Amino acid sequence: MTQHHPGTDEHRPANRGPAAAPRNRAALIAAAREIFAEDGLDAPLSAIARRAGVGQGVLYRHFPDRAAVAAAVLEENVRQIEQAAAAEDATLAGVLGVVSWHLTESAAFISLLHAGAADRRSGAHAYARALSERVERVLRARVPAGHRLAGADDLMLAVAMVSGAVTGPTREERERRVLAAWRLLAVEVGPVRPFTG
Known part of the structure; x- marks a missing residue:
């Protein structure tokens, strides 16, 4: 029996499925542009995912590494x-x-x-x-x-x-x-x- 802990899912972005992929990618690029503009290329990727409103797994599905994110932005x-x-x-x-x-x-x-x-x-x-x-x-x-x-x-x-x-x-x-x-x-x-x- 799985125990539900109130509040744990509230911080996790909703899974919008494959149809949201283009929207997620655009949100990630916009967020990366803002984060990199503020903090440079060494800014944490987790901050980009957070600002885009997606989980880090979504970020890595679109961009396998920091170089790919930087490429899209710069x-x-x-x-x-x-x-x-x-x-x-x-x-x-x-x-x-x-x-x-x-x-x-x-x-x-x-x-x-x-x-x-x-x-x-x-x-x-x-x-x-x-x-x-x-x-x-x-x-x-x-x-x-x-x-x-x-x-x-x-x-x-x-x-x-x-x-x-x-x-x-x-x-x-x-x-x-x-x-x-x-x-x-x-x-x-x-x-x-x-x-x-």
């Missing part, structure tokens, strides 16, 4: 930067404005840009390194000859330095600090906003 950021760089009228300043917007929005994106320098062995950080390299490639393609960031390591070092300045309790404060950091490096940056096509 791919969109990187794709937006690639689209900004590919636009017909793209300039380095404009693309740096888009990069700066992502820096002010997400601690995970900051982690991504520092992934290339870190010797991390986790799948999430390996994936982040690959995404970071994509960002570097599109930025480097927009650096004019003779620009102050044209040196071999100067571009991503500058981006890393600026990302280190992204602190503050509000988005406005973080943006103010990003722009101040670029100004101190004497690098022109376009409007800090997402790429909208």
